[in-house]
Amino acid sequence: MHHQTFVSLFRKILSTPTAPFHEYHVEAVILEYLAEMKHVTVEKDDFGNLIAKYQNGRKKPKLAFAAHMDHPGWVKHAGEDVFLGGVPEERLKTHPVEWFGDFGMWDLKPFELKKGIIHSRVCDDLVGCAAMLALFMELEAQNAKTTVYALFTRAEEVGFIGSIEMAKKWPLPDGVVFVSLETSAPRGGAEMGNGPAIRVGDRISVFNDAVTAELVDAGTEEKIPFQRALLDGGACEATAMNLYGIPAAGISVILGNYHNCPPEKGIAEEFIALDDAKNLVKLITATTLRMTQRKASDTSKARLRKRLEKRGRDHRKYEKAARKGRGL
DSSP states (O other), X not given: OOHHHHHHHHHHHHXXXXXXXXXXXXXXXXXXXXXXXXXXXXXXXXXXXXXXXXXXXXXXXXXXXXXXOOXXXXXXXXTEEEXXXXXXXXXXXXXXXXXXXXXXXXXXXXXXXXXXXXXESOOTTHHHHHHHHHHHHHHHHHTOOOEEEEXXXXXXXXXXXXXXXXXXXXXXXXXXXXXXXXXXXXXXXXXXXXXXXXXXXXXXXXXXXXXXXXXXXXXXHTTOOOEEEEOTTSOOHHHHHHHTTOOEEEEEEEOBSGGGOOSSSSOOOEXXXXXXXXXXXXXXXXXXXXXXXXXXXXXXXXXXXXXXXXXXXXXXXXXXXXXXXXXX
């Protein structure tokens, strides 16, 4: 994707106001983009999550990427202003709030790109939403013969409510695995600028190793910069899906000022490296195409099993010699 097209997409999505249960402005912008895509259909589930599907040809779907449309913010409820989301109590009244009808966000810059860093009042998780739109745009541009889902969920910041409602009535075909796209604070040696981090887990659970292996293999084979780390500074929707029996993994773009909280005090814009976002899109595009093209018997785990079994066969002569030496 052309650099300016990529930046324009991220500017549009990240500049859109949102809060838990008030994702309708983001939803409207997402639907505008999806409506322009020839091979994409979209529907809503009973909770209002968006289920978008790119389908070109008859390939069976194997992947569903997901990102949530909300961000910690203020909402008006029963005559009071209530804050929803994980921000320390002592910071809540340290910065002005900008209101958008029934909800409010910190009065911060909606979007600024400076020296390769995107600064925004909300990166978490509109970066993931923008990345999935970029994936679909890439597939459309390539006229790719594949099928893949993008799930835009609601109310993640207050306990994965949207994704849990979806998991309870899982609407996708058997065999489709789930990959959460997130922004996360640096942990486990992962650093901003070194590529998206394929998460082996979050602070609550360890993710599905087979799905994680698919992401690692795609990044390795396509030489896309990525990291592999346990990001235990927060939790993501992959945990919720695994709890309901849906194989799930996660990828995160490393985030500064998580939930608008700088290291010391106060409230400020979140920020990410632009190149990390670009490589996230490359990684999910490569994973989608790779899983479409390979045979069922050629999954990452199957290939690893074959390699290990071959090593066993190659070393069998040493076992035979050792047994002979012991008179066995």
